[in-house]
Amino acid sequence: MDIIVRWDKMGPEFSYHVWHAKNPKGPWIRDNSIRLTDDVIDLLRGLNPANYYGPGVEYNEYRISDLDKQTRYSVKVTSDDRYDAWWYSYDGPRIVSGGLNEPHVQIDPDDGNLISFQFTIG
Amino acid sequence: MTVNITFSNVSGGDSLADTVDLGTTTPGNPTDIQDVFIRHDAIVNPITDCALYLYRYVGSSYLGDNEDDNFSEIMAWGDAATGGCVVNQVIPPGWVYGDQFAIVNDQIFKNGYGDINTQLILDEDSICIGTPVGDGIVPVSGEAHIQFRFKVPASVPAGAGARGVTTVFSYSATS
Numbered sequence: 001m002d003i004i005v006r007w008d009k010m011g012p013e014f015s016y017h018v019w020h021a022k023n024p025k026g027p028w029i030r031d032n033s034i035r036l037t038d039d040v041i042d043l044l045r046g047l048n049p050a051n052y053y054g055p056g057v058e059y060n061e062y063r064i065s066d067l068d069k070q071t072r073y074s075v076k077v078t079s080d081d082r083y084d085a086w087w088y089s090y091d092g093p094r095i096v097s098g099g100l101n102e103p104h105v106q107i108d109p110d111d112g113n114l115i116s117f118q119f120t121i122g
Numbered sequence: 123m124t125v126n127i128t129f130s131n132v133s134g135g136d137s138l139a140d141t142v143d144l145g146t147t148t149p150g151n152p153t154d155i156q157d158v159f160i161r162h163d164a165i166v167n168p169i170t171d172c173a174l175y176l177y178r179y180v181g182s183s184y185l186g187d188n189e190d191d192n193f194s195e196i197m198a199w200g201d202a203a204t205g206g207c208v209v210n211q212v213i214p215p216g217w218v219y220g221d222q223f224a225i226v227n228d229q230i231f232k233n234g235y236g237d238i239n240t241q242l243i244l245d246e247d248s249i250c251i252g253t254p255v256g257d258g259i260v261p262v263s264g265e266a267h268i269q270f271r272f273k274v275p276a277s278v279p280a281g282a283g284a285r286g287v288t289t290v291f292s293y294s295a296t297s
Binding site for chain 2: 048071113114115116117119120121
């Protein structure tokens with residue numbers, strides 16, 4: 001499973017949305033049951049967009065790839081097309097960073113907020 | 123703490139099946155109705171930004187031919203106002219199990235109205251347990267109750283077969 005976090009505003013009004021996908025090619029499903037913990041939010045609030053992303057960057061985005069609840073992985077956090085030095089490992093229901101300030105993202109490994117319907121036209 | 127959502131077909135129930143089977147219908151007629159009760163386990167703050175949107179089928183027991191085609195078709199039914207996926211979020215007074223919500227309050231998903239970019243906000247009139255405090259909010263220890271059904275346009279050929287889509291309940295939670 002991959003996770004994308006995009007935020008709308010930096011600073012005190014920081015807000016964000018989360019998508020997940022079982023395949024990096026999609027489909028991407030908006031899933032706000034995946035929440036950033038406070039220390040991750042504090043970390044993102046502290047970033048300076050101008051310095052961090054550079055000019056002309058359209059999206060404020062983190063992408064966490066190759067997440068799988070069956071196996072412990074090291075996964076990479078990226079910002080746009082750039083790779084950060086932050087490495088995350090998956091441990092049970094949490095993604096725990098081995099990097100700066102040890103931020104972590106808490107996830108619900110189940111698609112618990114989906115209802116699928118099926119019917120037949122006879 | 124992760125905040126978990128539980129869907130059920132009765133108030134306080136355990137869960138819904140991965141895929142809800144709404145039975146067989148014929149062109150020009152609706153499917154069965156599905157009651158959906160929604161609650162969460164947050165104990166400090168309510169969940170907010172609650173909204174619904176329709177998406178391609180991502181369940182595990184698909185019987186149709188193409189999930190993307192089904193999604194496009196059902197949204198197009200809504201666009202044409204000839205059918206589609208119906209959600210009703212207004213519990214009528216005196217509701218008892220088996221009753222259909224008043225059709226005057228039906229909302230039909232269509233492009234630009236209930237897709238991933240234009241989600242339908244959960245109506246505070248859907249709150250069946252707890253005190254409603256505004257649209258998009260399910261209070262602590264509260265529960266919402268909505269109904270789904272599908273309407274198949276008369277123009278669809280008889281025997282067209284299985285159709286499937288997924289609804290997504292999005293929300294924000296703090297713990």
